[in-house]
Amino acid sequence: MITIDNLHKSFGRQPVLSGVTLSFDRPGIYAILGPNGSGKTTLIKSILGMAIPDKGQILFQGKDIRGQWHYRRQIDYLPQIARFPDNLRVSELLAMIEDIREEKPQAMGRLIELFGLQPYLDKRLGNLSGGTRQKVNLVQAFMYDSPVIILDEPTNGLDPVALIRLKGLLHEEKEKGKLLLATTHIMNFVEEMADEVVFLLEGHIHFKGSLDSLKRQYNETSLERAIARILQGEPGFSANGHIKQAVRLAVRR
Amino acid sequence: MLKILKYSFFDLMRSRWAYIYTAFFLLLTVSLLWLSGDIAKVVASLMNVILVLAPLIATMFGVMYYYNSREFTELLLSQPIRRRHIFFGQYLGLALSLSLSLLLGVGLPFVVYGVWGSAEVWDFMMLLVVGVFLSFIFSALSFFIALRNENRIKGFGLAILVWLFFAVIYDGLFLLALSLFSDYPLENFAIGASLFNPIDLSRVLILLKLDISALMGYTGAVIQKFLGTALGMAVSMAALSVWVLLPAWGIQHVAKHKDF
Numbered sequence: 001m002i003t004i005d006n007l008h009k010s011f012g013r014q015p016v017l018s019g020v021t022l023s024f025d026r027p028g029i030y031a032i033l034g035p036n037g038s039g040k041t042t043l044i045k046s047i048l049g050m051a052i053p054d055k056g057q058i059l060f061q062g063k064d065i066r067g068q069w070h071y072r073r074q075i076d077y078l079p080q081i082a083r084f085p086d087n088l089r090v091s092e093l094l095a096m097i098e099d100i101r102e103e104k105p106q107a108m109g110r111l112i113e114l115f116g117l118q119p120y121l122d123k124r125l126g127n128l129s130g131g132t133r134q135k136v137n138l139v140q141a142f143m144y145d146s147p148v149i150i151l152d153e154p155t156n157g158l159d160p161v162a163l164i165r166l167k168g169l170l171h172e173e174k175e176k177g178k179l180l181l182a183t184t185h186i187m188n189f190v191e192e193m194a195d196e197v198v199f200l201l202e203g204h205i206h207f208k209g210s211l212d213s214l215k216r217q218y219n220e221t222s223l224e225r226a227i228a229r230i231l232q233g234e235p236g237f238s239a240n241g242h243i244k245q246a247v248r249l250a251v252r253r
Numbered sequence: 254m255l256k257i258l259k260y261s262f263f264d265l266m267r268s269r270w271a272y273i274y275t276a277f278f279l280l281l282t283v284s285l286l287w288l289s290g291d292i293a294k295v296v297a298s299l300m301n302v303i304l305v306l307a308p309l310i311a312t313m314f315g316v317m318y319y320y321n322s323r324e325f326t327e328l329l330l331s332q333p334i335r336r337r338h339i340f341f342g343q344y345l346g347l348a349l350s351l352s353l354s355l356l357l358g359v360g361l362p363f364v365v366y367g368v369w370g371s372a373e374v375w376d377f378m379m380l381l382v383v384g385v386f387l388s389f390i391f392s393a394l395s396f397f398i399a400l401r402n403e404n405r406i407k408g409f410g411l412a413i414l415v416w417l418f419f420a421v422i423y424d425g426l427f428l429l430a431l432s433l434f435s436d437y438p439l440e441n442f443a444i445g446a447s448l449f450n451p452i453d454l455s456r457v458l459i460l461l462k463l464d465i466s467a468l469m470g471y472t473g474a475v476i477q478k479f480l481g482t483a484l485g486m487a488v489s490m491a492a493l494s495v496w497v498l499l500p501a502w503g504i505q506h507v508a509k510h511k512d513f
Binding site: 009011045048049050051052069070071072073075077079081082083084085086087088092096097099100101124140150 | 256257260261263264265267268321322323324325327328329330331332333334335336510512513
């Protein structure tokens with residue numbers, strides 16, 4: 001569905017993505033991981049056309065997205081920070097998005113109920129708490145039936161009940177055969193939800209594959225420790241890793 | 254674009270600052286009308302306030318609005334809509350809400366006072382037109398500056414500096430140049446120089462309309478003498494329109510290439 005080919009992006013002199021090649025072609029939940037500043041958000045924003053790549057291209061369902069905007073009809077997006085116009089009411093915000101997309105939201109009523117937002121519909125967004133705003137954000141992101149959903153830190157500021165609802169929601173969307181991309185720092189969430197993991201480090205893809213293969217490659221039982229190994233720059237134990245190490249040793253000699 | 258405009262406009266019209274801005278003009282206009290009673294004099298006094306205040310408020314609102322809605326703009330950017338439409342929608346929503354505050358605050362008291370029957374109705378209209386022009390120009394300038402600067406403090410400082418330049422510094426430099434080169438014919442220079450300052454232009458426009466030569470100053474007098482009242486007003490109007498279009502073009506140009 002999404003193919004990224006040799007993507008380069010720098011802000012000023014600071015390279016953020018340097019040669020990312022990646023494709024998401026099967027439906028499922030993909031967790032995009034990496035330390036702060038590793039380029040996760042920039043990667044997502046490039047797919048959405050918010051950041052303009054310096055080099056390389058992104059194909060969405062086979063078509064180059066550069067300068068396009070129609071393809072975004074097929075993507076739902078949950079921004080990292082839930083901040084909306086202070087003086088609009090919740091219902092007006094949702095109506096605004098409906099207005100822009102020119103499409104009736106299929107699941108809005110159900111989602112409002114799911115996150116218990118009925119009492120807030122007539123409240124101004126500026127008066128809501130951070131957690132409630134994040135729930136509004138979730139409704140906004142899931143109310144359409146788009147084939148791709150992109151989530152930037154979806155668990156931000158949610159209470160445990162809302163978190164469980166969110167996980168249920170993600171499962172449902174996955175069952176429908178959608179592609180979900182999520183950045184997060186919460187490893188429990190990844191272990192519970194993700195089918196595949198993409199690990200970004202300093203603008204490069206360090207690992208892409210299933211959770212099991214990541215753990216196997218680093219010979220660890222938990223995801224957290226496997227990731228700690230990547231960050232400490234230790235080579236993996238896969239066949240590939242052994243060859244690399246052998247080559248390195250050979251060169252040194 | 255109209256969709257974004259509609260919601261930005263609602264958002265801004267409901268903000269506390271819009272109420273304060275409207276109330277300030279209401280109070281000022283009512284008290285001036287009540288104290289003086291001469292519409293031409295009230296228009297001249299209001300002119301001096303609007304020429305300084307409308308650009309200042311538009312500048313501050315423009316910068317604040319852009320930075321405050323930064324995160325929401327990102328959500329809008331992820332929607333199936335052109336970038337240009339997002340930013341023009343936001344800018345026009347801002348400029349229109351500022352204009353409406355001004356029109357209500359200044360207009361209502363005049364209408365209640367009975368300006369429609371009087372001879373000075375066009376002076377009053379000119380005041381409103383200039384106020385609206387200044388709101389559009391300075392909110393576009395500040396929106397453009399905010400778009401160019403990720404750093405909020407820098408953006409805010411720069412925008413205020415631009416206002417200060419046109420409202421105060423420009424006139425000082427202009428007078429300095431006039432006195433330094435007073436041995437030379439300066440008429441063309443004076444006309445040209447006032448075209449480059451929207452606040453000066455606005456002042457000239459109103460004074461031409463009011464026909465108060467004592468207040469007209471050097472540029473006003475020169476424009477009246479060389480271009481005549483009608484042509485002078487037409488040229489000033491055209492220049493003000495360019496002052497709106499130029500930063501608006503800048504907004505769309507910067508928005509097109511910007512990373513969010």
